[in-house]
Amino acid sequence: MKQNEPPKETSHPWEMSSQPWERIHIDFAGPESGWYYFIVVDSFTKWVEVIPTKTTTADWCIRQLRNLFCTFGIPTMLVSDNGSQFKSSVFESFLVSNGVCHRTSAPYHPATNGQAERFVQTIKKSLKCMQDERGDINLKLNRLLMQLRKVPNDNGDSSYTLMFGRNIRTRLDTMMRMEHKLDNDNCSSRFKPRRSFDVGSRVQAKNYTSDGKWNFGNVIAKEGVLHYKLKVDNGDFVLDVLGTSAALDTIMGSARDSSYGNSVGIHLDHLGDFTIRKTFGHSVPQSFH
Numbered sequence: 001m002k003q004n005e006p007p008k009e010t011s012h013p014w015e016m017s018s019q020p021w022e023r024i025h026i027d028f029a030g031p032e033s034g035w036y037y038f039i040v041v042d043s044f045t046k047w048v049e050v051i052p053t054k055t056t057t058a059d060w061c062i063r064q065l066r067n068l069f070c071t072f073g074i075p076t077m078l079v080s081d082n083g084s085q086f087k088s089s090v091f092e093s094f095l096v097s098n099g100v101c102h103r104t105s106a107p108y109h110p111a112t113n114g115q116a117e118r119f120v121q122t123i124k125k126s127l128k129c130m131q132d133e134r135g136d137i138n139l140k141l142n143r144l145l146m147q148l149r150k151v152p153n154d155n156g157d158s159s160y161t162l163m164f165g166r167n168i169r170t171r172l173d174t175m176m177r178m179e180h181k182l183d184n185d186n187c188s189s190r191f192k193p194r195r196s197f198d199v200g201s202r203v204q205a206k207n208y209t210s211d212g213k214w215n216f217g218n219v220i221a222k223e224g225v226l227h228y229k230l231k232v233d234n235g236d237f238v239l240d241v242l243g244t245s246a247a248l249d250t251i252m253g254s255a256r257d258s259s260y261g262n263s264v265g266i267h268l269d270h271l272g273d274f275t276i277r278k279t280f281g282h283s284v285p286q287s288f289h
Contacts, residue, residue, distance in 0.1 A: 017044035020163050023077040026065075026086075027116035028056055029123055035137060037123055038064055041116050042072075045162035048119050048148055052137050058085040062094045069098070072163075077101045079116070122148070146170060197228060205230055 017023050023043045030036035036056050040049040051064055069075075078100050080086040086104065095102045123144070130140045149159040150170065160168045197203055197219050204214045221229040 017042075020045045020047070021072045021075050023079065024075045025079045025116035026061075027081060027120055028083065029120040032124060032127060033131075037120075039116050039119050039123060040065075040068060041119050042159075042163070045159045046153065047159040047163050048145065050119075050123055050141050050145060052141065056083075056085055058088040058091040061085055062091065065094070074098050075100060077103060079103045079105070081105050197222070203228075203230060205232070 021042050021044070025041045025043060027039050028036050029039055035052045035054065038049075038051040038053055038056075038061065040051075041047070049068060053060060078095060080102070082104050085091060086102075092102065126144050127140065130144065133140060133143075135143075146168075150168065152158050158167060160166070199219050199222055201219045202216070203219055204216045215230075215232045217230045217232040219228050220231045223229065
């Protein structure tokens with residue numbers, strides 16, 4: 001009588017790592033289009049390294065791990081499957097000499113090395129989707145790894161943030177900043193600060209509809225944001241100025257000569273530290289002292 005298989009045990013999760021690069025998981029994916037992919041995953045940050053290769057020997061794996069240890073430091077534990085390269089004496093000797101505890105997954109149960117196994121499937125699917133994209137395998141992997149490392153986890157932290165304490169700048173960030181700068185520039189050009197004139201300020205008013213000469217005087221009243229009454233020096237009349245637009249250095253608008261009853265276009269500019277002197281009966285500004 002044939003006996004039924006016992007129910008599968010639920011997978012036992014690994015203990016949570018307490019810091020980056022404390023426990024790493026390694027595995028090979030492939031072959032895919034003639035390439036194998038050496039995958040290294042940090043259990044704490046989910047930082048992933050993917051190295052394409054045509055060979056899967058123990059010596060090659062040791063060279064890659066040395067490079068990674070130089071960058072991230074030596075981990076406390078390394079988890080792999082039971083591949084022959086990982087069970088070889090030279091590989092075991094390398095780990096022992098560096099003080100790395102080696103743990104292997106249960107035979108015929110790759111899920112016990114779940115950290116690496118999940119990324120194996122992700123890498124395979126992603127590379128298939130990228131087959132028609134331009135660039136060689138290294139360029140495609142660089143694009144893929146940047147996206148994987150930037151994806152936030154359930155707590156909102158990316159692998160970049162957890163590994164290095166900061167996020168990284170991507171091409172998307174560059175494009176968004178350029179767009180934001182353009183928006184700010186457009187906003188600034190539309191909403192430049194208006195120049196304001198206080199009562200008593202020395203100003204000059206230019207008549208654009210007649211002789212185009214400047215009239216100098218003082219602001220005697222501020223009727224609104226761009227609305228001023230001016231007492232002109234070389235005449236008994238008062239200019240009633242109603243500004244219609246403003247720039248950083250000038251105020252453009254229209255003025256009504258209360259003595260003559262006509263409307264003229266005017267340009268106002270604050271004299272500031274300029275001095276006024278009479279030349280042929282006209283007030284003209286001189287340079288700064």
